[in-house]
Amino acid sequence: MPAGARSLRDTAGLRGPGMWRGRESDFQALLAAARSILGQPDFQHAARAIFDACKSVTGATAGYVALLTPDSKFNSLLFVDAGGLTCLADESVPMPIRGMRQEAVRAGVPIWHNDFAHSPWYGLVPEGHCPLDNVMFVPLMSGGRAVGLLGLANKPGGFQESDAQAAEAFGELAAVALTHGQSVEELKRYAEKQSALYRVSSAAASSMDPTQLLLVALDTVLCHFGADAGWVTLPGATADDTPRLAASSGMSQRFIEAVEALPCARCPLLRSLFYGEGREAGLLSVDRCDVLPADVLEEEGINEHVTVPLRAGDSTLGALHIAWRAGRPPVLDTALALAVGQQVGLALHNAHLFQAALHADHLRTVNRLDQALTGSLNPEEVQERSLRLVAAALNARLGAVFVLERWAEPSQASVFTLSHGWVRMLTSPSAAQFVDRVFRSAPDHRRPVTLRLEDFQHLCPDGHSRLAESWGSEGLLIPVWTEHRLIAAMALGGRPVDRPLTADDLALAEAAGGRIGQAIENALLFQAVQRQRDELAALGARLAEAEEAERQRLARELHDQVGQNLTALGLSLNLARMYLPEDACQSAVTALDRALALVEETTESIRSVMSALRPPVLDDYGLQAALRWYGERLASQFGLVVRVEGPDLDPRLPDAVETAMFRVAQEALTNAARHASAREVRVSLQESGGVVRLEIVDDGVGFDTEAVRARTEGGGWGLLSMSERCAAVGGTFRLESERGRGTRVTMEIAR
Numbered sequence: 001m002p003a004g005a006r007s008l009r010d011t012a013g014l015r016g017p018g019m020w021r022g023r024e025s026d027f028q029a030l031l032a033a034a035r036s037i038l039g040q041p042d043f044q045h046a047a048r049a050i051f052d053a054c055k056s057v058t059g060a061t062a063g064y065v066a067l068l069t070p071d072s073k074f075n076s077l078l079f080v081d082a083g084g085l086t087c088l089a090d091e092s093v094p095m096p097i098r099g100m101r102q103e104a105v106r107a108g109v110p111i112w113h114n115d116f117a118h119s120p121w122y123g124l125v126p127e128g129h130c131p132l133d134n135v136m137f138v139p140l141m142s143g144g145r146a147v148g149l150l151g152l153a154n155k156p157g158g159f160q161e162s163d164a165q166a167a168e169a170f171g172e173l174a175a176v177a178l179t180h181g182q183s184v185e186e187l188k189r190y191a192e193k194q195s196a197l198y199r200v201s202s203a204a205a206s207s208m209d210p211t212q213l214l215l216v217a218l219d220t221v222l223c224h225f226g227a228d229a230g231w232v233t234l235p236g237a238t239a240d241d242t243p244r245l246a247a248s249s250g251m252s253q254r255f256i257e258a259v260e261a262l263p264c265a266r267c268p269l270l271r272s273l274f275y276g277e278g279r280e281a282g283l284l285s286v287d288r289c290d291v292l293p294a295d296v297l298e299e300e301g302i303n304e305h306v307t308v309p310l311r312a313g314d315s316t317l318g319a320l321h322i323a324w325r326a327g328r329p330p331v332l333d334t335a336l337a338l339a340v341g342q343q344v345g346l347a348l349h350n351a352h353l354f355q356a357a358l359h360a361d362h363l364r365t366v367n368r369l370d371q372a373l374t375g376s377l378n379p380e381e382v383q384e385r386s387l388r389l390v391a392a393a394l395n396a397r398l399g400a401v402f403v404l405e406r407w408a409e410p411s412q413a414s415v416f417t418l419s420h421g422w423v424r425m426l427t428s429p430s431a432a433q434f435v436d437r438v439f440r441s442a443p444d445h446r447r448p449v450t451l452r453l454e455d456f457q458h459l460c461p462d463g464h465s466r467l468a469e470s471w472g473s474e475g476l477l478i479p480v481w482t483e484h485r486l487i488a489a490m491a492l493g494g495r496p497v498d499r500p501l502t503a504d505d506l507a508l509a510e511a512a513g514g515r516i517g518q519a520i521e522n523a524l525l526f527q528a529v530q531r532q533r534d535e536l537a538a539l540g541a542r543l544a545e546a547e548e549a550e551r552q553r554l555a556r557e558l559h560d561q562v563g564q565n566l567t568a569l570g571l572s573l574n575l576a577r578m579y580l581p582e583d584a585c586q587s588a589v590t591a592l593d594r595a596l597a598l599v600e601e602t603t604e605s606i607r608s609v610m611s612a613l614r615p616p617v618l619d620d621y622g623l624q625a626a627l628r629w630y631g632e633r634l635a636s637q638f639g640l641v642v643r644v645e646g647p648d649l650d651p652r653l654p655d656a657v658e659t660a661m662f663r664v665a666q667e668a669l670t671n672a673a674r675h676a677s678a679r680e681v682r683v684s685l686q687e688s689g690g691v692v693r694l695e696i697v698d699d700g701v702g703f704d705t706e707a708v709r710a711r712t713e714g715g716g717w718g719l720l721s722m723s724e725r726c727a728a729v730g731g732t733f734r735l736e737s738e739r740g741r742g743t744r745v746t747m748e749i750a751r
Contacts, residue, residue: 643680
């Protein structure tokens, strides 16, 4: 590293929690920046809040935050703060990772230089850039690698090691914010995709008539993608046949007739999709159709459309065309559009199967299965309901469901069986390999296959004795597929010897396998999302605990250090006052009296700050006493009436719950006094039926709750902090208000 440059790796300064001792304001800034992660799911806003806090703590006057490209060769600016200086450099041009930035990325620690203008790196500064006296680069580390940079510059007097330590903490926080923002965006995209798929699936499942199904599904798809028109074509027997227009919406009769008169052989798009000539079926975008008559297209006003294949397994059953009339179509989520096509294709495939098997009385089974699967997001319930319904429809007395991802390594797994309920079985990779081999070797690997008793031993040798009784000469192994992978297998046996499996039975089993696979995957994905939500809630609880612990520590330090020093100072001044001779200068006496008064005033201020940080009455006498104390204090400060109702709770609530309830009441009372122009506030703490209820009601001006919540999502902290404190201790929070009718804040929690 060139002379003059320094990094934290070269220093031996204090690292870890002790680095914040004596730097309470810096810690508070870091804590406030941490709160911005939860308050601002968008990384752009959270990064700005973290950068501003870091700039304030370190004393830098300029800087930026940028993200690295995946190859770590360039960084793309999120924003630049030139600190009031003129900067003519083009911010839109990605900056190459070289020089001092490259050193910081390689080292993974902050690097700074306090005489940057004379460093060998100064020549890399782009033309027109604002002057740089000193600089510091802080890598944003995630998973052991740099994913971004926080740049700081032009600190008066230059950067110190303590600045680098603080900046490194803010850099770690920014990396957490980036990961958090990406997780939130991924969850949002996932939720949007699942919502769209649910709407399409529900629409497609609304009818088992293929024509009606396609009409409803087409309208749902056009609505979701904001399209003006659309149509569905199904292939003919050969490429020379014209496609069948199965459904249309928003199209003129002339356009419909033109589509129906066009042989598939003349349209390369349909020929490719339906007959596999030269390209794999994917999302196809048509800038302008060359085969339909130009005057028909002009009259219809359609210049561009997107074609989505309707697929079921490896087969393309049709094509769904989505068109826009005004301007260019929006940028579509290709994966979502293909998933929609897969859902509609699967629904169409199932509808065809249903029509073929309608006379075999499988209608009720399919409908009941759909209802059972949509009624639960619990993987175990899905397995139980699926096995019971399918086994009953196929007259199977024995059966089990094996979720294959649990069988990847030797261990034990719970398996649901008809005869013994949930049982523990030894798992083996060979069992999963056996299932995969059976279906991969079949002509159609999504269709069920017969399963003999000796084959069943390969699947679960440990559970063989429990399930083998009355298995029969042959059973059925049903593949349970998601869109792309084999997720489970359902084994059925014990069928009557005089009732062999029919084609209708196999059709029902295949349709059930597709439905069950999607339901199991949705349930597993829901559990994963729920775990992430629980982790975020736990993070909020830990932040609240950390904040309360820091409040207690600051209050103790104020009492043990500042309070005792003020007491000693007051005693010393009193002694000095006593020892003054009677003929002492009056100005000296007056000065001592003023000093004594100032000490008393400062002592009282310190006591007030200590009480605000952590009121002793809450720890010593409980929640009700703390509410009365704070109400009296607020009443004397703002001149309003505060009535605290309810008995002392016996036994007391846990410390975390008492703290959360006090902070919620404190926030609500402060809002009523400062913002609501309230004359009277009622605080009620009651317990009934094992539920503790805290209620704060004021007679203030009230407000529009929806508008306030919208502002809260953009960065407000009052309502968000109250809601999060409730959630962190397992409580519920409710806010009610109308303009001119006051506000009611309610928190409830079970004992």
